Amino acid sequence: MSIYQEVILDHSRNPRNFKKLVRPTASITVNNPLCGDRLQLDILVKNGTITEVGYSGEGCAISVASASLLSEYILNKQVKNMKKLDKDIVFKLLGINLSPNRIKCALLPWEAVLKVL
Amino acid sequence: MRYNEPMRSVDINDIKKDFPLFQKHPRLVYLDSTATSLKPRIVIAKESEYYNEYSANVFRGIYQISEQATSEYEETRTIVSRFINAKSAKEIVFTRNTTESLNLIAYGLGRKIISAGNEIVVSVMEHHSNFVPWQVLASESNADFKVIGVTPTGFLDIYDKKGKLSLNGIITSRTKLLCLTHVSNVTGVINPIREIIAAAKKINPTIITIIDGAQSVPHMQVDVQYLGCDFLAFSSHKMLGPTGVGVLYGKYELLDDMYPFLYGGEMIDEVFIEKTLYKEPPHKFEAGTPDIAGVSALKEAVAYLTRIGMSSVREHEREITKYAIQSLMGEFGDQIQILGPADAERKGGILAFTFGKIHTHDVAYILDEENIAVRAGNHCAMPLHTFLKKPATTRASFYIYTNTSDVDALVVGLKKVKKMLG
Numbered sequence: 210m211s212i213y214q215e216v217i218l219d220h221s222r223n224p225r226n227f228k229k230l231v232r233p234t235a236s237i238t239v240n241n242p243l244c245g246d247r248l249q250l251d252i253l254v255k256n257g258t259i260t261e262v263g264y265s266g267e268g269c270a271i272s273v274a275s276a277s278l279l280s281e282y283i284l285n286k287q288v289k290n291m292k293k294l295d296k297d298i299v300f301k302l303l304g305i306n307l308s309p310n311r312i313k314c315a316l317l318p319w320e321a322v323l324k325v326l
Numbered sequence: 327m328r329y330n331e332p333m334r335s336v337d338i339n340d341i342k343k344d345f346p347l348f349q350k351h352p353r354l355v356y357l358d359s360t361a362t363s364l365k366p367r368i369v370i371a372k373e374s375e376y377y378n379e380y381s382a383n384v385f386r387g388i389y390q391i392s393e394q395a396t397s398e399y400e401e402t403r404t405i406v407s408r409f410i411n412a413k414s415a416k417e418i419v420f421t422r423n424t425t426e427s428l429n430l431i432a433y434g435l436g437r438k439i440i441s442a443g444n445e446i447v448v449s450v451m452e453h454h455s456n457f458v459p460w461q462v463l464a465s466e467s468n469a470d471f472k473v474i475g476v477t478p479t480g481f482l483d484i485y486d487k488k489g490k491l492s493l494n495g496i497i498t499s500r501t502k503l504l505c506l507t508h509v510s511n512v513t514g515v516i517n518p519i520r521e522i523i524a525a526a527k528k529i530n531p532t533i534i535t536i537i538d539g540a541q542s543v544p545h546m547q548v549d550v551q552y553l554g555c556d557f558l559a560f561s562s563h564k565m566l567g568p569t570g571v572g573v574l575y576g577k578y579e580l581l582d583d584m585y586p587f588l589y590g591g592e593m594i595d596e597v598f599i600e601k602t603l604y605k606e607p608p609h610k611f612e613a614g615t616p617d618i619a620g621v622s623a624l625k626e627a628v629a630y631l632t633r634i635g636m637s638s639v640r641e642h643e644r645e646i647t648k649y650a651i652q653s654l655m656g657e658f659g660d661q662i663q664i665l666g667p668a669d670a671e672r673k674g675g676i677l678a679f680t681f682g683k684i685h686t687h688d689v690a691y692i693l694d695e696e697n698i699a700v701r702a703g704n705h706c707a708m709p710l711h712t713f714l715k716k717p718a719t720t721r722a723s724f725y726i727y728t729n730t731s732d733v734d735a736l737v738v739g740l741k742k743v744k745k746m747l748g
Contacts, residue, residue, distance in 0.1 A: 211692075211695050212691070212695075213688075213692065213695075213746055213747075218746060218747070221747070222747075243703065244685075244686070244687050244702070244703060244717075244718055245704075245717030245718050267685075267717075268685065269685035269686075269687040269688045269691075270685065270688045270747055271687075271688075311687075311691065314687065
């Protein structure tokens with residue numbers, strides 16, 4: 210079965226929340242030097258809740274889809290809950306089994322979420 | 327000598343049957359021979375012959391199977407020396423791979439002759455293994471590290487306005503080492519090594535030239551005396567031979583003058599409490615038990631290539647490359663951007679490209695889902711990718727077992743990539 214299932218193609222072609230925030234309360238850039246991927250994640254937190262999410266940069270379809278799905282997932286959630294976000298959630302959102310060399314792509318946005326909080 | 331006897335000729339159009347991997351994976355389209363080549367049956371058989379028939383250590387046994395192991399090991403040295411036209415088998419050192427061969431020079435010669443104010447010259451198209459050792463050596467000895475650039479089409483930037491090769495301003499009387507690749511592992515560009523060495527030695531006759539032959543020796547006739555190089559490094563595993571074996575060719579006087587690289591067993595003559603006397607080259611550089619099986623089997627790879635003939639190997643790859651460039655550009659036009667020249671006459675069988683805006687990992691991964699093996703990334707040549715402003719490329723590379731159906735499969739695979747993500 211191809212890993213490029215509909216949900217991944219959809220989110221990589223039309224990434225949700227793909228933007229830079231004007232006044233983020235926190236911002237982080239993560240890299241995957243192996244493939245040159247770069248992701249900047251901005252969030253706006255109000256009263257302990259993530260009220261706005263935006264990200265920008267370059268990545269493969271898997272890492273873009275992962276960023277898009279995660280951005281939807283963490284939006285309007287409480288920071289204290291997202292701080293201990295398990296990486297399994299990424300695989301659940303993507304809905305596929307990944308080979309070891311693609312897990313890094315999928316987890317780059319997750320790494321950014323943990324770091325920015 | 328049995329390698330001079332006539333042997334079954336190899337039909338290059340019907341060659342896949344000699345490679346057992348294709349029986350295990352009949353649908354595999356293998357386009358990553360620049361990373362490593364597949365191995366023909368005779369090489370695999372020769373490697374296991376050692377373990378089945380004369381699995382003893384070399385040089386130290388007084389008994390028959392040890393003598394046989396030693397003779398198989400040393401016979402490869404002779405065959406490799408003839409293959410690249412070295413003056414003597416004593417100029418062939420066995421290492422683990424090209425990287426180790428190059429590091430051996432950096433440690434054995436570099437540490438001895440490089441000091442502050444000297445220059446080491448490399449090019450930006452080098453594989454990391456012919457770049458980093460020299461960068462570190464220069465930094466540790468306060469020498470100048472000079473890097474020759476490339477033109478937008480991927481050729482070394484060494485031509486004057488009239489198009490004449492000129493190393494003025496690059497090579498000076500302070501330049502001690504010139505380290506260059508023969509064929510780029512990214513663009514496939516074939517550098518005019520003989521002309522470059524002649525021009526460099528004209529400016530500075532004492533310069534020592536170190537050539538990375540990892541991508542040339544497997545694919546074309548390479549003659550060290552014709553090139554005029556002082557050192558040539560290459561790997562067995564890229565030329566149909568086993569992994570774990572590299573070759574370093576060096577002019578005997580230079581090898582003789584160098585420090586050893588690794589110290590220990592096999593490489594010593596006599597050891598006293600206060601000092602040690604080393605063996606003469608090449609054994610001075612082969613400390614510890616070597617890859618006896620691998621070295622023994624390398625000669626079968628050389629014999630196989632010799633039966634085809636290196637000019638036929640080159641001719642075959644040139645035709646495949648020409649066909650691939652025509653097919654890819656015909657089908658995808660501007661969407662495919664090939665790094666370096668799109669001219670099969672001036673490059674080896676290597677095509678690194680970008681495909682629209684599609685990420686190279688996605689290209690390679692979707693191709694893999696179609697059983698097509700290509701490489702994605704910067705191919706251990708980050709300085710070149712940075713210089714040409716491409717973070718990463720997809721690379722398809724060819725060898726004697728690549729045929730036009732493999733290229734057709736690549737085109738079909740890329741059409742699918744385009745449909746999914748383009």
